[in-house]
Amino acid sequence: MADGQWGNCKGCKYFGSHNPQPGGDETSRCMQPELSEFELEVSGDSGCNAWEARAGVAGTATPYTEPAPSSFH
Ligand code: SF4
Numbered sequence: 001m002a003d004g005q006w007g008n009c010k011g012c013k014y015f016g017s018h019n020p021q022p023g024g025d026e027t028s029r030c031m032q033p034e035l036s037e038f039e040l041e042v043s044g045d046s047g048c049n050a051w052e053a054r055a056g057v058a059g060t061a062t063p064y065t066e067p068a069p070s071s072f073h
Helices: none
Strands: 005-008 027-029 041-043
């Protein structure tokens, strides 16, 4: 599920809120297919790297960078 970006739940399409623009202190179910089996209750200010943009909300994704192997000496 690593798609290379991280973002907050409030801007994620898997945040199970009916509010079109969820707030950071709102809590809701995470509906991400691989995570929903855990029935996670997450807050808008939570986040993970399975984040995908929620329609109609400006994304807060920041690039998620893995350490490059060449950086280890
Ligand atoms: S835990 Fe991850 S996948 Fe689930 S709503 Fe939050 S950002 Fe989206």
